[in-house]
Amino acid sequence: MKDFVKIDGMRGEGGGQILRTSLALSMITGKPFKMTSIRSRRKRPGLMRQHLTAVRAAAEISAAEVEGDEINSTSLIFKPGGVLPGKYHFKIGSAGSSTLVLQTVLPALMLASDESQVLIEGGTHNMMAPPYDFLEKSFLPHLNKMGPKVKLDLLSWGFYPAGGGKIDVSIKPAKKMKPLKLNDRGELKSKKCRAILSSLPSQIAERELQQVRKKLNWSDSELVEEKVPRPLGPGNVLIFELEYENQHEVISAFGEKSTAAEKVASGGISEVRSYLTSGAAVGEHLADQLLIPIALAGKGEFTCTTLSSHTLTNIGVIQEFLGLEFSTEKIASDCYKVSVK
Numbered sequence: 001m002k003d004f005v006k007i008d009g010m011r012g013e014g015g016g017q018i019l020r021t022s023l024a025l026s027m028i029t030g031k032p033f034k035m036t037s038i039r040s041r042r043k044r045p046g047l048m049r050q051h052l053t054a055v056r057a058a059a060e061i062s063a064a065e066v067e068g069d070e071i072n073s074t075s076l077i078f079k080p081g082g083v084l085p086g087k088y089h090f091k092i093g094s095a096g097s098s099t100l101v102l103q104t105v106l107p108a109l110m111l112a113s114d115e116s117q118v119l120i121e122g123g124t125h126n127m128m129a130p131p132y133d134f135l136e137k138s139f140l141p142h143l144n145k146m147g148p149k150v151k152l153d154l155l156s157w158g159f160y161p162a163g164g165g166k167i168d169v170s171i172k173p174a175k176k177m178k179p180l181k182l183n184d185r186g187e188l189k190s191k192k193c194r195a196i197l198s199s200l201p202s203q204i205a206e207r208e209l210q211q212v213r214k215k216l217n218w219s220d221s222e223l224v225e226e227k228v229p230r231p232l233g234p235g236n237v238l239i240f241e242l243e244y245e246n247q248h249e250v251i252s253a254f255g256e257k258s259t260a261a262e263k264v265a266s267g268g269i270s271e272v273r274s275y276l277t278s279g280a281a282v283g284e285h286l287a288d289q290l291l292i293p294i295a296l297a298g299k300g301e302f303t304c305t306t307l308s309s310h311t312l313t314n315i316g317v318i319q320e321f322l323g324l325e326f327s328t329e330k331i332a333s334d335c336y337k338v339s340v341k
Contacts, residue, residue, distance in 0.1 A: 003032065004031075004032050004033055004034045004077075005022070005026070005031050005032070005033040005034075005320060005321060006033070006034050006035075006036075007022050007033055007034070007035040007036075007317065007320070008035075008036060008037055009035050009036060009037040009038040009039060009040055009074070010037040010040045010041060011313060011316065011317075012309055012310075012312060012313025012316060013041070013308075013309040013310050013313045014037075014039065014040060014041030014042070014313075015039060015041070015042065015310070015313075016039055016048075016050075016051050016054075016100070017288070017310060017313065017314055018035070018038075018313060018314075018317055019035060019038060019039075019047075019051055019054070019055070019076070020054055020100060020103055020104045021292065021314055021317045021318060021321075022035060022078070022317060022321070023054060023055065023058040023078065023104050024058070024103075024104055024105070024106075024107040024108060024292060025107070025292070025317075025318065025321035025322065026058075026062075026064075026078055026080050026321070027058055027061070027062040027064075027080045027083055027105075027107075027108035028083075028107060028108050028111060028296070029321055029322070030080055030082075031080075031321060032077070032078060032079040032080065033077075033078055033321075034075070034076070034077050034078075035075065035076045035078075036074070036075045037074055037075075038051075038073065038074045038075065038076060039051070039074070040074060045072075045074055046071070046072040046073050046074045047069070047070070047071060047072060047073045047074075047076075048071070048096065049071065049092055049093055049094045049096045050092050050094070050096025050097050050100055050101060050122065050123075052069060052070070052071060053090055053091070053092045053093070053096065053101050053122070054100065054101045054104040054105075055069045055076065055078070056069060056090075057088070057090045057101055057104060057105050058078070058080075058104055058105060058108075059078070060088065061083060061084055061085075061086075061088065061105055061108060061109065061116075062080040062081055062082065062083050062084065062108065063080075063081035063082065063084060064078055064079055064080040064081060065077075065078075065079040065081075066078055066079070083108045083109070083111075083112045083113075084112075085109060085112035085113055085114040085115060085116045085171075085173070086114075086116055086117075087116070087117045087118075088105075088116065088117070088118045088119070089118075089119045089120075089121075090118070090119070090120045090121070091120075091121045091122070092120070092121060092122030092123070092163070093122075094122065094123075094163055095122060095123040095126065095158060095159070095160040095161050095162060095163030095164075095165075096122045096123055096126075096163070097122060097123050097126040097129035098120040098121065098122040098123060098124055098132075098158070098165060098166075098167045099124070099126075099129055099130050099131065099132060099134075099135055099167070100129050100130075101120050101122065102118070102120055102135070102167065102169060103130075103289075105118065106150065106169075106171070107292050107293075107296065109171045109173065110143070110147075110148035110150060110171055110173050110174060111148075111173055111174065111177070111296070112171075112173045113173070114173070115170070115171060115172050115173065116169075116170075116171045116173075117168070117169070117170055117171070118168075118169040118171065119155075119166065119167070119168050119169075120166070120167050120169070121158075121163075121164075121165065121166050122158060122163055122165060123158045123159065123160055123163050123165055124154060124156075124157055124158040124159075124165030124166075124167055125157060125158065125159050125165070125196075125235065125237050125252075125254070126159075126160055126254075127160070127254045127256075130285060130289065131237060131239070131250075131252050132152065132154050132165075132167060133239050133241075133250055133252070134250040134252065134285065134286075135152060136152045136154075137241065137248050137250050138247075138248050138249060138250040138286055139286060139289045139290075140152065141248060142180060142182065142290065142293070143293055145178070145180070146174070146177050146178045146179075146180055146293055146297060147174025147175075147176065147177050147178050148171065148172060148173055148174045148177075149170075149171075149172035149174075150169065150170070150171050150172075151169070151170040152167060152168070152169055153167070153168040153169075153170075154166075154167060155167065155168055156230065156232070157198060157228045157229075157231070157232070157235070158232065159198055159232075159233060159234065159235025159236075159237075160235070161233065162232045162233025162234070162235070163232070163233075164232035164233070165232075176297075177293060177296045177297035177298075178297060179294065179297045179298075179299040179300045180290065180293065180294050180297065180300040180301075180302065181300065181301055181302075182246060182247065182281045182282065182290075182301070182302040182303070183281055183301065183302065183303045183337070184246060184281055184303075185244040185245070185246055185247040185249075185280075185281045185282075186244045186245025186246040186247070187244065187245050188242065188243070188244055189243045189244060189245065190241075190243045191218065191222055191240075191241065191242050191243070192222050192223075192224060192240075192241045193209065193212045193216075193218060193222060193223050193224070193238065193239070193240050193241075193268075194224045194225075194226055194238070194239045194241070195208045195209050195223075195224070195225050195226070195236075195238050196226045196227075196228065196235075196236065196237050196238070196239065197225070197226070197227050197228065197235075197236055198227075198228035198231040198232070198233065198234060198235035198236070199228075199231040199233060199234045199235070200234050200235070200236055200255075202225065203261075204236055204255065204261045205225040205226075205236075205261075206225070207260075207261035207262060207265075208236075208238050208255075208261045208262075208264060208265040209223040209225065209265075211261075211262050211265035211266060211269065212238075212240075212265055212268075212269060215265075215266070215269050216269060216272065216273075235255070236254065236255030236264070237252055237253070237254050237255065238252065238253040238254075238255075238264060238265055238268050239251070239252050240252070240253075240268055240271075240272050242272070242275065242276075246281065247281050247282060249275055249282070249283055249286070251268055251271050251272055251275065251283065252268065253265065253267045253268030253271075271283070274305060274334070275305055277334065278305040278332075278334040278335055279303070279332060279334075279335045280303040280304050280305045280334070280335040280336070281302055281303045281304070282302055282303070282304050282305070283304065283305050284304065284305055284306050284308050284310075284311070286304070287302065287304035287305075287306075287307075287308075287311050287338065288308075288310055288311050288314055290302055291311070291314050291315060291318055291326075291338070292318060294339075294340050295318045295322055295324060295326075295340055296322075297340070298324065298340065299340055300339065300340050301337060301338065301339035301340070302337075302338055302339075303331070303335055303336065303337050303338075304335075304336050304338060305334055305335065305336075306334070306336065307328055307330075307336045307338075311338075312328075315328070315338075324340060324341065325340075325341045326338060326339065326340055326341070327339045327340075327341055
C-alpha cells in the first residue's frame with residue numbers, strides 16, 4: 001500500500017478531527033488513505049454514528065471505495081474517485097453533530113465543478129462541536145471572502161439527546177481559493193449574549209444571564225433570552241457574540257443535566273475573558289476551522305489565542321496530504337501566529 005497515505009488515528013489528540021480532515025483532503029487530492037486506531041484515545045473508540053455518516057457522505061460525493069465503514073470500526077481504507085457536485089441528503093440517525101459532517105464534505109464541494117445543495121439531519125447544537133451559529137457568523141464570512149459562496153439555513157434545532165435538527169447548505173464553488181490574512185480583529189462594534197432554551201424553564205436563562213451581567217458587566221440590552229421554535233427535546237446553550245471590524249467571534253457554553261446554570265455561564269465567561277484580554281484575531285476553535293482553507297489557498301495567516309493539541313494535530317494531517325508547511329510562532333503569552341509558507 002505504498003501509494004496510500006497512512007494515518008495513525010492515535011497521533012496528537014487522537015480524535016475524530018483526524019478522520020474528517022483526512023476524508024476532506026483525500027477527496028480534494030485524490031489520494032487514498034488507510035487509517036488505523038481511529039479515535040483510540042476516546043472512551044468509546046472507533047467510528048460512532050456521526051463519524052460513520054461523515055465517511056459515507058464523503059464516499060457518496062466522491063464515488064469512493066471504502067473498507068471498514070461500520071460502527072465501532074477502528075480502521076478505514078478510503079479510495080476516492082472524482083468529486084460529484086449535486087443535491088445531497090445525509091441523516092445521522094442520532095443527535096450526532098451535523099456541523100461536523102458538513103465540515104467533512106464542504107472543502108471538496110466548495111472546489112467542485114458546479115453548485116451543490118446539502119441537507120444534513122442530526123444535532124445542530126452539540127457540546128464538543130461547532131454549533132450552527134459559530135459556522136454561520138464566525139467561520140463562513142471568512143470562507144466566503146476566500147472565493148466560495150456558502151449559505152446556511154437552520155431548518156430545525158437539534159440538541160442532545162433528542163436530535164432532530166436540520167441544516168440546509170447551499171454551496172457555490174470557487175475555481176481557486178484566495179489567501180486570508182487575519183492578524184488584527186479591529187475595533188469592537190457590538191457584543192451580545194444569547195441564552196437559548198429548548199423545552200426548559202425560563203429561570204435557567206435568567207440565572208445564566210445574571211452571571212454574565214454580574215461578571216462581565218454587560219448591559220440588559222446585550223443580554224437576550226431566546227426560546228427554540230418547535231422544540232424536539234430539552235436543551236440549553238449560552239452563545240456569546242463579539243463583533244469586531246474584522247472578526248465575529250462566537251463562544252458557546254452548553255447546559256448539562258445536573259449542572260447549575262451559574263456554572264454553565266461561568267465556563268463561557270472564562271473563555272470570553274481570555275479572548276478579550278488577548279490581542280489575537282481569532283479564538284481557539286476558529287483557528288481549527290481556518291487551517292484547511294488557508295492550506296488550500298497555498299498562502300495565508302492569522303493570529304489566535306492558543307495553539308491547542310487539536311490544532312497542532314490538524315496541522316500535521318494537512319501537511320501530510322498537501323505537502324506544504326505551516327509556521328507557528330508565539331508572539332505574546334496569549335497570542336500565536338499561524339501561517340502557510
